[in-house]
Amino acid sequence: SRDVLATGPGLGRFKGDTDWLRRLWQHLERPLVIDADALNMLADAGPTAPRDWGKRSAATILTPHPGEMGRLLGMSTPEVQRDRIEHAARYAREQGVTLVLKGARTVIATPSGEAYINTTGHAGMATGGAGDVLTGIIAGLLAQGLSAEQAAAFGVFLHGQAGERAALLRGDPASLLAGDIVDAL
Template sequence: MLVAAGSALMSGAGLLSARAALRAGSGLVSWAQPASAVPGLRGFAPEIMLRAVPDDGAGEWRQVNPERLAEATANADALVVGPGMGRWDGDGAWLRVVLERVQAPVLVDADALNMIADAGPRHGVWPRRGAPTVITPHPGEMARLAGMTVPEAQRDRIGLARDYAATHAVTVVLKGARTVVASPDGRAFVNTTGNPGMATGGAGDALAGIIGSLLGQGLDALEAAACGVYWHGLAGDRAAALRPQAASLIAGDIIEAL
């Protein structure tokens, strides 16, 4: 699978997603970055292959032609896009090109979700892809996608996730306490694993890598999302049990407990 994530100030997001994908069973994981940023990432995790995507020298995603990123997925079984990627003018149009061109299943997370949300009502006519699409918003991102406040989004989490999944033909993972997973056909699951210590930076990046890994291993979108959320929470529970306080849990602990 391929992870397109991270930026100069948030490179850890891509690293966490890629490491989680490996621990979740992917045989080969590549981490795509703007070419100029790649030298500084060498050696972070020797098990992960670095994939340099041509840029203009500053090592930022805004300089990467989205067609080149899509081409980098040619041999990938799944793509994770968005964690720690950053934002820039025109990023919504950039992401649309990626989603239109990539033929593999795609998991859309974090900054990529906000690119879609900022497209406003237009995001409802974004491409309906031939391959599965999974989105993994936290309540704030879900509220922006749905054009409502966070309290409104939290009022009926199952209903909102189901409605959004059906309307936009995507599988929705609405994160939070008792994460909701909903598919376009109306099926929905509520997760029972996890603990408050998992409200820590990078935990969502790890979840993206886990679900992306399962997509790449051939599970359908709903199976990958529901299983990935369950594994993520169970690993968090195992990791928390080894700590004197769950509050000391970090994302790397979750990955190592998979």
């Protein structure tokens, strides 16, 4: 099996974090999944940081929600939401990453410019920690040898299916917890 690093969930911010992330980007020769605070670090480094930092030798997947995507692009969340597919596909292509733009009908975009729309999921999944669960699923699939595109697409699909099952089991989907999604996997 391969080693994979997922960074961001629960990380917090610290002095020099953008430099730390750049060094990780440039020197880690293993697949990397970037979420949460690591996405904010990347946004702080500027809109072309991934391209400026150089092409990575291993798979790189970014998993922003629309607010984080707006910070990466230097635009407002409503602007991102107006054309989710175009923004995700352009960013993935220009920055050479696989991008998972979370939300209703999550967009998975590849460095080659392809974009896929996921059809699984439930509105109750918009809860704290649900994105962290997705990051873990994608990292686990990468560790099993799937390509970045496969791990992102299959991970989003499985995450959405688990969210649908969890919402049914919970009874009141508005009270869905991240742990419910894990239990439904």
